[in-house]
Amino acid sequence: MVQDENHLLIYLQAVNSQACCPECQQNSHRIHSRYTRSPSDLPCFGQKTQLILQVRRFVCINQSCKRKIFTERFNDLIQPHARTTIRLSKVQQQIGLLLGGEPGKKLSSFIGMSCSADTLLRRIRASSRPDDSSVRVLGVDDWAMRRGQRYGTILCDLEKRQVIDLLPDRTSNTLAGWLDSHPGVEIISRDRGGEYAKGAAQGAPQAIQVADRWHLLKNARETLQKVIDRHQKQVHESVKLIAERESQLSSNQPLDSMQPSNSSTPPNTENISRNKKRMMYEQICELHKSGMSIRKIASQLRVGRRTVRRYLRADAFPERAKRSGPSCLDPYLDELKSMWESGVTRATVLWKRLKELGFKGSYSVVNRKVAFWRKKLQTSGDGKSILHNAQLVPQPSSMCLSWLLWKSIDELARNEKKLVKELLQTPMIFQATQLIHEFQTFIQQQNSGGWDNWLERACSENAPIDIRRFGKSLKRDEEAVKAAMESIWSNGQVEGQVNRLKMVKRQMYGRASFDLLRARFLNNA
Structure with a gap:
């Protein structure tokens, strides 16, 4: 053994006096020649380790054997022609399965067994697949290779709770072909896609199909x-009626109980956006009444066909809900209210004073709150405050x-x-x-x-x-x-495996081919 600053060299040689011919399996003691191999091994004490292995060539003593000269084998240490030991290859394979190419390369270099990303990917492709010969309860679902464009199929053994295969598409013929090669399937849990129902009926007609709950x-x-989209008029009337009732009940409501919308979009921008959508709705209705098809309407107005169908299904303009949630101004409402009641009504002054108290929000947040109060409260001639008859229910x-x-x-x-x-x-x-x-x-x-x-x-x-x-x-x-x-079976655990598949796919930066993704996912289950 020789050690320097960066390497650890270990010299090895076989001690057996004879070796077995790999062709005829007969032992031979006749040495022909010797040569040296230098495979890499697992690092030792953080240093890169390399074996200097003296290997002998033997002459086969079996006259009828095709191989005249053979090299002695070290099956527990290294494969023929390999440049790394078996245990180093297994570690590299696990690093590749867990991290992928580039991240695995960085980790390997850090722990003293540097290799290229391509080497790790070759280790992944050379890994053996798990046995999927016996499947009784099968879960089937699709997953996106590229969302909206290409999809594949994931197959899970629901009893063993593990993935057994990935298919390159989601057609009925592909699923039927896989089921033909696995005749033991008795139950198939699937989503409501017609292709999966057809493929399951073709490939496993004896199996019970279970729709995903x-x-x-x-x-x-x-x-x-x-149904609600079709009855927008009734929805408008119901919301308006509730608003009127709430307005009457809150006519004597104090100022601090009225909360503005927490939408990040100013009111005038919201109105502009709403008016555009309303004009779009009216145009779609007019074109449809003139006899134009949904496809032509979508092409002419440059909107999706799903939007056209949704608008045509509604009997009135479908309103969109406003965003709501906690505001960064909530902890300072008491201070803001006291300043407002003391006569300070300019949003700029209020915002600067709140900043002195630790408020970190923008000026627009305070301005929206003040504008809301101005809109809701109006001073009459006798100095009393009255409420506008505005809609309080969005x-x-x-x-x-x-x-x-x-x-x-x-x-x-x-x-x-x-x-x-x-x-x-x-x-x-x-x-x-x-x-x-x-x-x-x-x-x-x-x-x-x-x-x-x-x-x-x-x-x-x-x-x-x-x-x-x-x-x-x-x-x-x-x-x-x-x-x-x-049935007790459903596709819940299959959805969980799809979520894990998305994580693995994104770790590979979207550049991996299907066979590499399949090998990595199946062997890392």
């Missing part, structure tokens, strides 16, 4: 949102209203309860909410009792059109939907 509930909530978005209707009435705040009760006075919204809540109960309690009756009511002509469409889509996939209500 989370996707079923998501589709139900989105259906409720579509217009919620369709998504926000769908969540309010989705929840139990006991989970809502006081103003939310009033709004929900007012909305439920509309027959179509009431009927849709009732049917969606019943469907929600089927999924959450995993009980399909009364399902046939519910499906008949949902598909009847008296039901809202969006509920009918939802019911018909469930009817086309009825066996999988009923299995979701009765």
Whole structure:
């Protein structure tokens, strides 16, 4: 053994007097020649370690053997033609699986076994895949290689709770081909995509298909949102009625109980944006009445077809909810109010005084608050303060209203309860909410009792059109939907594996090919 400042050299040679021919497996003691190999090994005391290995060549004594001369093997130490020991290769492989190419290269250099990023990637590709021969309960879901453009399929063994394979696309033929090579699948949990249903029926017709419960509930909530989109007039009237009631109740409300909107956009900018969207809504309605198709409307106005459909589905302009949340001004409201009441009403002066007290917000935050107070309070001729008859309840978005209707009435705040009760006075919204809540109960309690009756009511002509469409889509996939209500299996853990796959994909900076991503993900499960 020789040691210098940067390297540790270890000299080794075999002690056996004979070696086994790798071709005919016969021992030979006839030495032909010797040569030296210099493989790298694991670092020792932080220093790079290199073996100086003296290797012998032997003459095969078997006359019928094709190989006349062979080299002695060190199977526990190093592979033939390799430049690193087996244990160093395994460590490099694990570093590559955990960190990838460039990050793994930096770590390897730091701990004394420097190698290139390409070497680590070769180690990943050479790793062996886990055995996926026996799968009984299979979870299937898609994942984005590049969102909106290319997608793949992830397959999980739900019993063993591990990933078993990644497929390069999400077509039915690819899934069916994989199932053909794995004939033991009995249960397939999947989302409601038609390609997966078709592929599962082709590749494993004997398997029970289970629709994912989370996707079923998501589709139900989105259906409720579509119903609200169609009844915007009733929503406007309900919100206006609630606003008038709140305005009457708060006519004697003190100044500090009135809170402005915490939107970061000034009111005039919000109005401009709203007016643009309203003009867009009116243009879409006019073009649709003239007979123009949705595709042509979207192309002419340069908006998405989904936006055109949403506007056409609504019977009035769909308002957007304003952002709300805590403000950096909240801890200083008492000081601001006292200064306001003492006669200091200029926002610039108030902002400078608050900064002296430690306020770190911008001038616009204070200006919005002061502007709100000026708008709400007006001094009359006799010196009394009166309130404008302004709307105190903001217009919620369709998504926000769908969540309010989705929840139990006991989970809502006081103003939310009033709004929900007012909305439920509309027959179509009431009927849709009732049917969606019943469907929600089927999924959450995993009980399909009364399902046939519910499906008949949902598909009847008296039901809202969006509920009918939802019911018909469930009817086309009825066996999988009923299995979701009765089976213990679902795609929850598959979604978790997709989340882990996203993390691995982003660690590889988006430049890795599918085979490398697949090898790294499957061997790092």
